[in-house]
Amino acid sequence: MSNDVSPQNNKIVVRKLLLAVVGMFAFGFALVPLYDVICDLTGLNGKTGGRVSEAEAGILVDEQRVVTVQFMAHHNAEMGWNFEPLIAQLSVRPGEVNIVSYRVTNPGTDVMVGQAIPSVAPNAAAAHLNKIECFCFEEQLLQPGESVDMPIRFFIDPELPASITKLTLSYTLYDITEKSDNVQAVAVR
Amino acid sequence: MSATHTISDAHDHHHGPAKGLTRWLYTTNHKDIGSLYLWFSFTMFLLGGTFALVIRAELFQPGLQFIEPAFFNQMTTMHGLIMVFGAVMPAFVGLANWLIPLMIGAPDMALPRMNNWSFWLLPFAFSIMVSTMFMEGGGPNFGWTFYAPLSTTYSPPSTTFFIFAVHLMGASSIMGSINVIATILNMRAPGMTFMKMPLFVWTWLITAYLLIAVMPVLAGVVTMMLFDIHFGTSFFNAAGGGDPVLFQHLFWFFGHPEVYIMILPAFGIVSAIIPTFARKRLFGYDSMVYATASIAFLSFIVWAHHMFTVGMPLAGQLFFMYATMLIAVPTGVKVFNWVATMFRGAMTFETPMLFAIAFVVLFTMGGFTGVMLAITPADFQYHDTYFVVAHFHYVLVPGAVFSIMAAAYYWLPKWTGYMYDETLGKLHFWLSFIGVNLLFFPQHFLGLAGMPRRIPDYALQFANFNWISSVGGFLFGFSQLILLFVVIKCIRGGKKATDQVWEGAQGLEWTVPSPAPYHTFETPPDPKLIHAQ
Numbered sequence: 117m118s119n120d121v122s123p124q125n126n127k128i129v130v131r132k133l134l135l136a137v138v139g140m141f142a143f144g145f146a147l148v149p150l151y152d153v154i155c156d157l158t159g160l161n162g163k164t165g166g167r168v169s170e171a172e173a174g175i176l177v178d179e180q181r182v183v184t185v186q187f188m189a190h191h192n193a194e195m196g197w198n199f200e201p202l203i204a205q206l207s208v209r210p211g212e213v214n215i216v217s218y219r220v221t222n223p224g225t226d227v228m229v230g231q232a233i234p235s236v237a238p239n240a241a242a243a244h245l246n247k248i249e250c251f252c253f254e255e256q257l258l259q260p261g262e263s264v265d266m267p268i269r270f271f272i273d274p275e276l277p278a279s280i281t282k283l284t285l286s287y288t289l290y291d292i293t294e295k296s297d298n299v300q301a302v303a304v305r
Numbered sequence: 306m307s308a309t310h311t312i313s314d315a316h317d318h319h320h321g322p323a324k325g326l327t328r329w330l331y332t333t334n335h336k337d338i339g340s341l342y343l344w345f346s347f348t349m350f351l352l353g354g355t356f357a358l359v360i361r362a363e364l365f366q367p368g369l370q371f372i373e374p375a376f377f378n379q380m381t382t383m384h385g386l387i388m389v390f391g392a393v394m395p396a397f398v399g400l401a402n403w404l405i406p407l408m409i410g411a412p413d414m415a416l417p418r419m420n421n422w423s424f425w426l427l428p429f430a431f432s433i434m435v436s437t438m439f440m441e442g443g444g445p446n447f448g449w450t451f452y453a454p455l456s457t458t459y460s461p462p463s464t465t466f467f468i469f470a471v472h473l474m475g476a477s478s479i480m481g482s483i484n485v486i487a488t489i490l491n492m493r494a495p496g497m498t499f500m501k502m503p504l505f506v507w508t509w510l511i512t513a514y515l516l517i518a519v520m521p522v523l524a525g526v527v528t529m530m531l532f533d534i535h536f537g538t539s540f541f542n543a544a545g546g547g548d549p550v551l552f553q554h555l556f557w558f559f560g561h562p563e564v565y566i567m568i569l570p571a572f573g574i575v576s577a578i579i580p581t582f583a584r585k586r587l588f589g590y591d592s593m594v595y596a597t598a599s600i601a602f603l604s605f606i607v608w609a610h611h612m613f614t615v616g617m618p619l620a621g622q623l624f625f626m627y628a629t630m631l632i633a634v635p636t637g638v639k640v641f642n643w644v645a646t647m648f649r650g651a652m653t654f655e656t657p658m659l660f661a662i663a664f665v666v667l668f669t670m671g672g673f674t675g676v677m678l679a680i681t682p683a684d685f686q687y688h689d690t691y692f693v694v695a696h697f698h699y700v701l702v703p704g705a706v707f708s709i710m711a712a713a714y715y716w717l718p719k720w721t722g723y724m725y726d727e728t729l730g731k732l733h734f735w736l737s738f739i740g741v742n743l744l745f746f747p748q749h750f751l752g753l754a755g756m757p758r759r760i761p762d763y764a765l766q767f768a769n770f771n772w773i774s775s776v777g778g779f780l781f782g783f784s785q786l787i788l789l790f791v792v793i794k795c796i797r798g799g800k801k802a803t804d805q806v807w808e809g810a811q812g813l814e815w816t817v818p819s820p821a822p823y824h825t826f827e828t829p830p831d832p833k834l835i836h837a838q
Contacts, residue, residue: 126415129487137479137521144525144555148540151551192544233543239616290544295537 157243164234164285167253168246177211178274184208185272188286189218195291196224197258202265210274213248217265218287222258229296230256232287241283244273252287255296321823330425333417334823335402340720341424342399343713347789349391349431350706354782356384361744361778363761364771377761378446379438385449389567390474391431393701396709397570398423398481401509404716405485407814407821408503410494410830415487423480430473437463437470448759450560453541453552457533464534468527475520482513482520489513494813496832500594503812503838504587505573507594511601512569515562518605523559526552550615557608565604567701568668569597571708572639575661577812578715579643582658583650584809589642590838596635603632613684622681629679633672640669655807656730660711663703663738671699674749689759692752698745702781703738710737710788717795718802722820725795729787736784743777811836 185208187201198221208214222228232252236242247253251266258264322328322337332338359380363371372380402420406413414420438444442461445451456464489510493502502510529540539545541552572593580587587593609617609625643665652658674696678684687693710733717725747770752758756767763771802819816834817825 125491126487129490130416130483133483133486133517136517139521140518141521141525144522144558145529147522147555147558148529148551151548151554155548231544233546239618288543292544295545 164236164242164245164247166247167250168248176274177209179209181210181274182207183210183272183276183280184282185214186282186284187216187218188284189289190286191289192291195230195289197222197228197230197289199287199289208272210272210276213269213271215267215269217267218251219263219265220256220258220289221263222260225260227257227259227293228291229293230258230289231292231296232256232289235286235288237284237286238280240277241280244276245283245285246271246273255292257296331421333413333421335406335414335417335420336720336821336823338414338420338424339399339401339403342395342402342427345424345427346392346396346399346709349387349395351785351789352435353384353387353392354785356380356387358778358782360384361775364763365775366772367763367765367768369762372761374761375443375446378448378759379444381759382445382448382451383435383438386434386445387431388701389449389563390471391427393567393705393709394478395427397509397512397567398478400505400570400574400709400712400716401481401485403720404814405488405506405509406492407817407825408506408812409489409492409497410813410826410835411488411492412824412827414484415492416484419480420484423477423484426473426477426480430470430477433466433473434470437461437466440466450556451530452556453530453533453549457530457541460534465531468531471527472524475524478516479520482516485509485513486517494826494829494832494835496835500591501835501837503573504576504590504593504597505570508569508573508576508597511597512566515566515569515601515604519559519562519566522555523563526555526559529555550612553612553615554608557611558605560611561608562601562604564697564700565600567705569601571664571668571705572597574708574712574715575643575664578657578661578711579646579665580811581715581807581809582655582661583647583652585646585650586811587642587838588645588648589638592638593642596638599635600632603628603635607632610679610681610684613681614688626679626681630676633676636672640665640672655714656725656727656734657711657715659731659734659738660707660714663734664707664711667703667707667741668700671696671701671704674699687752689757690752691748691756691758694758695745695748695752698748702745703741707737707741713788713792715807716814717792718806719814719817719819719821721796722802723795723799724802724806725791725799729791729794733784733787733791736787737781740777740781740784744774744781745777747771747774747777 184205186205187203189199189201191197191199198219200219202217202219206214206216218232220230234250234252236245247268247270249267249269251268256264256266322334323331329337329341332341359372360377363369363377363380402414405411434444440461440463442463444461444463445456445467447455447460451467489502489506529538532538533540533542533547539547541547541549543549576587576593607625607629609621610629613622613625647662654662674692678687678693678696714725714730751767751770751774754767756763804818805815806819807815813826813830813834814821816830
C-alpha cells in the first residue's frame, strides 16, 4: 500500500512468479499423460484400451441383441503397403468372442516395419470394444513381397449403450521403419 | 515518442537521457522502454499489414493472380503471428511501461534492467522469425495456430527457427509480466489502494497473471514440437502412440487466455478515455474490476470451443458451449457500464473518443458473432470459414487495435508535450472506420455462404464480397500511414499541451508536466491527488 520499493519485496514477488512459470511449464507436460488417462477412462478420441484377458468374455452373452461391427483400413500417405480387412462387417452379440483378420502385403523391395493404430467410432463405443488379441499391440515386420493375415480377437462389452447398434473399427497403418528397434535386426540380416 | 527532443525540464534535477544510440540500447527508463515497445509494435503492424495486403490482393479476384498457394500459406501464417505476438502484445506492454508507473505514482518499473532485456529480446525473436521466409523450403506455412502434424511431420525445415523465435518472445512476455506485477504490487504511491487504481492498471495486473499462467504452456507445446521433429518423440504423432488432437488441447489452453490477453488492456484504455470525454466518472468501477477478473477466470475453462469438430462427447460440447456463453455476462456488464458512463454526459468527440466509441460498438458486434460461434451445432457449420475470420478480426482490429490507437491519441500530448493534429486524427479515424467495416463485414456473409479460410482461390459466387473486402483492406491499410504522419508531426511540434491536456482527464499521469519529464514521482505524489475511481 505504500512506496515499498525495497529490493527484498521485489525479490519475493519475482521468486513466487518464477515458481509459477516453472510450475505452468511442468503443468503443460503433465497434461500429456493426463490426456491419455482421460482418454482411457472415457474412450475419447476413439482410443481403444490395451489387452483384455479372455476370461472376462463369454460369461454374459446378450443373446437378445445384435451389433454390427464394420472394419476399415487406411494407410498413412507415406506407407506403401496394401492393407485391407478380409470381411467388411460382422454382426456380433455382445459378450461373444469373434475373430477377424486383416491382410497386409509389402509390395516394395525393402524390409519395412509398420504399426497399426486403432480408432473406434462413435467414440462412446471405444471403451466397450475389448481386444483379447490384436496385431495393433505389436510392430509388424514384413520382408519384400511378404503377405500376412493378421488376426484380432475381440468382444463387445454387454454394457455398450443401447443407442449404439453399429460401430466402426478402423486401423491406420504407419511406416515406422526408421524408429523401430527391429531395424537393427533388419540391418544385421 | 520522446526520441527527438531533449529534456530540459525544471523538474528534472537528475541526469537526463544519455545521447545517441546507446541511450536506447542500455536504457532502463520506463518511458524510453515504453517508446521502444510502441515503435517496435508499429513497425510490426506495418509489416504484418503488408502481408495482409498481399493476401487481400490475391483474393481480389478468383483464380491465382500474384502468388503461389505455398507462399499464400506463409503469408496467412506470418500475418497472424506478427500481428498477435509482434504488434498487439508489444503495443500493450509499451503502454503499460509508459503509463503504469505514472498512474500509480511510481518512479519507474520495479525491475528496470529486466525491462530492458524483455524489450531487446523482441527484435531478435522477430528477425529470426521473418528470416525463415528466406530459408530453403520457406517460412512457417501451417497457420498461426501451427496445428500438428502440419507443423511437425509436414513442416518446412525452418520450423526449428520458428520454435526458437516463439521461445524468445515467450520469455520476453513472461519477464514483462513479472515486471508489471512487481510494479503494481510493490510500488504504488501511499494512498493508492487497489480499489483506487485506474482500470488500465487493474486490467494489466490481471493480464499479467494470465500471461504468467499460459506463456509457459505455449513454451511447452513448441518444445514438444521440437522433440517430435528432431528427437524422435511422438507427442503428436499417432504412429508412436501420441495424438494430434492433444496438440489442439494444449494450444488452445494457451490460446484462449491469449485472446483475452489481447483484449483486457483494451478494456482498461477505453475505461480511461470514455469518462474523460463524457466528463463523468466511470459508471460501475467495482463491477468493472470484478467483470475483468471473471473473464480472466472463465478464459481457462472454455478452450475446447475452438475445436468442437474434433469429436468430443455430448457432455463436453455442452459444458464448453455454456461456459463460453457465460463470458457474455461479464463482457455485457462492461459494455453497459461504458454506455451508462456516456449517458447524459457532456460528450465531445475528439479522436481518442471516436476510436473508443467505435471500439464499444464494433467490439460488441465481434462479441455477438462469438456467441454465435459458441453454439456447438452452429459451429459445425461456421468452423474454419470466413465467418470465424470476420469474428476474430472484429474483436482484434476495431477491438484491440482501435483501443491502442485511441490510447496513442489520448496520451500523445502527455508523451510529446504537443497536441496532435486533430483534423488529421479525425481523418485517420473515419478512413479506418469505413475501411475496417468494408474489409471485415462482407467476410461474415462469405463465411455463412461457405467460403473456407486460408485458401488462395475460391468459387466464383464469392467474388463480389471478396472484391469489396479487398478494397476495404487497402483503404484501411494505407490510412495507417496517416497515423504515422500524425505521430511524427506531433513529436516535432505543434500547439503546446497543458499538464491536464483534456478538460475531463482524471488521474496521476495528468498531474505531471507535459511532456512527462524523464524522471517522475521520485518523491511520491500528494495523497490528496489520489481520488476514488
